[in-house]
Amino acid sequence: MSAHADTHGHDDDHGHHHKETFVTKYIFSQDHKMIAKQYLVTGTIMGVIGVLMSMMFRMQIAWPEEPNVLFEALLGKWAPDGVMDADIYLALVTIHGTIMVFFVLTAGLSGTFSNLLIPLQIGARDMASGFLNMVSYWLFFLSSVIMIISLFVEAGPAAAGWTIYPPLSALPMAQGGSGMGMTLWLVSMAIFIASSLLGSLNYVVTVINLRTKGMSMTRLPLTIWAFFVTAIIGIISFPVLLSAALLLIMDRSFGTSFFLSDIFIQGEVLHYQGGSPVLFEHLFWFLGHPEVYIVILPAMGLVSEIMASNSRKPIFGYRAMIASILAIAFLSTIVWGHHMFISGMNPFLGSVFTFTTLLIAIPSAVKAFNWITTLWKGNLQMNPAMLFSIGFVSTFITGGLTGIILGDSALDINVHDTYFVVAHFHLVMGISALYGMFAGIYHWFPKMFGRMLNKNLGYIHFWLTAVCAYGVFFPMHFIGMAGLPRRYYTNSNFPLFDDLANVNVIITIFALIGGVVQIVYLYNFFISIFYGKKAVQNPWRSTTLEWTTPVEHIHGNWPGEIPHVHRWAYDYSKPGHDVDFVPQTVPLKDGEEELQH
């Protein structure tokens, strides 16, 4: 089986069928379409856990003094008589952040759509290595399981924030969660990184080597460009986080002093000398910042594709879109210091990072304007995927603009680590990427499952989510600008903030509604897999290659030869054609110009 999966890239192999058992088809599958679905379902389950956690800690912030039976039921010994423990509050925030960033929006988003779309949109029978692809998924699964197991550790799960800065994360005596909980966190993340690297290498090799005849780089859909560049950023930056994690493990377990020095805690001096927590911050953010682009770029790719198809118009400024992806990717690797303006780093470095950070606004602005122009004079088909794409642009702008404040070191002094930051990154990265993921799911569900999602449930899902997203995160800017720090278990020790308590209640109400609304989506998703309307081959009348494959999944994707490509992916409403879309497989007419901008 494995020898032969490797040859799926070749045309001559497609006729070859082999026996599939339940295990090889659904569990240890090497088929990219099945692996994509596995990523999606695992990511969804992790997402549900992450959202439930956010609902719990939001309730704590809104009603800090009141016992809550939900806490008692869900947290057990961590909420005696329904009063949440302060450490478990931090643990919930930490694991929520970790799950959302890595497990949902990195693995769940990239894993699903890179796997599904790279072979289908470039015209390949499968990934370059189906076996590595399978290993990558199972490593991800393993790391998810370990992260969940860490929730049940006696002394509590990791609670040092998703950034796990030492010494807090390194010393079990500093915090309960820094014992076994942190060990499992680190192990889980190390495995996660291995999984992500295998996946990324596979994506890069596949895009470079397995494009069908005629699919030049400048004919690739923007989705593929986004996945391709994302994979490259991942390969560059994830190893650095891995080394940070390994060094932290050494400090924790083997007494080295990479990040620790001169510590006196609980009545004793520790032996560590000469290390620096600031070094850890550099290593962490060298991944951590690119990570937010690892999360957002694939969403941008999906949104570009969906917007063009549903506007029945070419994406505006195809080349500028590629250029801005590349510019963002490059700049994203040299801005990490904007998380460290007040870390004790040399202020001159702060100036440099302010400069590079504000530069990123330029390619980002180009992208936003190009999306808006794509809508102009279009014939907009308001499918749920399109709504989420428009919603993406909206939250990306709202969240992105406040980056101008946070990236400015002089202003960051006063809003660093306040709720202003929480508002900023949730809108620009969390909600935007989540919208991108939802857009992708609504758009490619027919490709994944051969059935349609119910569009009315989709509309309800979008509109209620959209209102709640702004309702939760917009007011957070203001409590942040009033000086309210994040990661506070309760604000009742600061009468100064008493007049913000009602804002926190409003935010929590929106968060609870927004969380519950996701049930609509989950219901739609799981019911439609089995009972949805049967999909036609090309329901959205798109130009790209994935819609030329049969609705029923087959190994090798195309029953016959792999189609050849004759034009770019965005010939929508092209003058001189009767239909409003010309698939990439249609040869140019006599005298037709291939517009490729």
Added chain:
Amino acid sequence: MTALLTIIVLVFILIAIWQMVKIFDLAQAKGGSDTSGVATDKDNTMNGYLMMGFLGFIYAITIVSLVKWGDLPLMSNSASEHGPTVDNLMVISMVIIFFVQTVTQFLLHYFAFKYKGEKGKKALFFADNNKLEAIWTIIPVIVLAGLIIYGLNTWINIMGVDESDDPLVVELYAQQFNWKARYAGADNTLGKANVRLIDIDRANILGLDEADPNAQDDIITTELHLPVGKPVLFKMRSQDVLHSAYMPHFRAQMNCVPGMITQFGFTPTVTTADMRLTPEMQEKVTRINKIRVENSKPLVAKGEEPLERYEFDYLLLCNKICGKSHYNMQMKIVVETQEEYDAWIKEQKEFKNSLIN
């Protein structure tokens, strides 16, 4: 109680959603339109209008937030010399942001409404326009260049410490979960210190070098007093994990890093007493006390003490996650006249006299 209420509300939301689905279904059945899962003209129209509605919602939430929570004393009432420049830069940035936000959100949602799909309509094949793209590359470049220059100037001014104006040197010392301040004494030079020298039994709690002559007159306190108008240079230290000394009223923040001394300097310009007298602060304090009276009622009913009346004080907050009681790691800051300060500091014990032998 809250939990029960929450559950009930959530159940109602679910029911409401269910009703909405039925309404959508009915509306479509009436139109006799298909149920293939692809948007029809009717869907396009409905969602187009909803887009405009949503634009209204974004504007509304912006205005409500600004009106209700936009009086940000922490953004307009700075109490340090560099504060007004920071606030000014903040206001300029905010104005730019609000302008861009208003315009782009309008274009996005308006286009979504205006160009909603209809059968038989054909979209404009408009793939590129170098001029347009050049415009919206160059405009952000210019605006950002301005912001970068202004920002970096401000930053360099704040972070550059001018030793020549003879600042008062104060150490801020962080530990789980409280703050200490150490004044340098008459010599204005902090004695050498390292956590390895901590000797709890002798009350050498900050690990000062007992042999260092500079350390003898150092003064360790649990409140931070600052003379108004005098530049202060803070030297931050932490004995265990990362903390962050956040003094929002002074637009000041710096992390405290174990094994390293970090620094931040500013000049306080408004005494605590004067700040309490500003109309903004009085209004804020009145508002907060109303809330506290309201919150005290259930406590009194249960036979507990009511909440204390709130009086404004500057605060030093911990703003870097540092463990269980991170949420309550604070120190009072008192800005006062030089005379008041001198009187206060005279009453504090010098290090050499505070040791237990």
